[in-house]
Amino acid sequence: MKHIFGPVNSRRLGRSLGVDLFSEKVCNLNCIYCEVGPTVHLSCQRAEYVPTREIIAEIDTFCRDRQRLQTVDVVTVTASGEPTLHAGFGTILAHLGEVAGRPIAVLTNGTTLGDAVVRQELQLADIVIPSLDSALAESFRKVDRPAACLDLAEIIEGLVRFSHEYRGQLWLEILFVRGLNEGEEDVAALAGVIGRMRLDRVQLNTVARPPLESFARPVDQRRLQEIAARFRAIRPGLVVDLLADAPRQSKEQQQQAGDGQENRPDRLVEIVHMVQRRPCTAADINRTFQIGGPEKVEQLLEPLVRAGRISKRRHGDRIYYH
């Protein structure tokens, strides 16, 4: 299947089945920290980049396997790019609602919420997680490198408006890059926008995985804690999380889970698909596929690395497969 992946263990959502609406990256941003790679189609145009019926056929195939569907906590509509740019987005959400019987989450860069049609379609989702990395034009341009058709003031008005119309869970994600959007002026401008929105959570992130541009560096935890405290003070009860890695399993749990699993050939294909979508550590892969520990994952993947099918890259103190 080209458009369905997982379920994978998501830090935020549990066992998440991914639905990717594109075959190559379509986005109206080209963020310096992007894990997907450079934007192939930098566009604000909504279009059927992949036939809607092709995606729906894959969803139906997956959902017919009731045993596999049982392992899914949430269906996450995402994309190699911005999913709301797919013209069949609303149709696909409606179909998922009918056949999957699971909560639907949507990850969006939040830039299309000025469009009343997109806001209406998103009402079909149970959780919407839009991003906003800066409320200042210069930082927004440096971090997210938008297409010329985007206007930051319109994006912010769309986000604020959607937050008051939407009835589901709304989590705003902000990704901070060292030296670019973490200064006092940026934090004050973001606090101003958060103060105008109806939100369930704010999630603070930084460059945790290998970025598109090597100059995109992570912000240290102390600064993220300071910013979190600042946002919590905006409104009593506002939940502000720092996104962190999921807890590791004990060696014993890993061993039990991995018995006999590592040699399934379809596992290897699924692992390759997973690291094609985003860089992953051996521990990430083990959490999803229960191979029997990060060391076993490394052994399993070494022939693929030697054959050049996947490669390894260091980011901070971790090694990522991609």
Ligand code: SF4
């Ligand atoms: S991080 Fe998301 S919004 Fe930014 S370029 Fe990548 S896919 Fe697009």
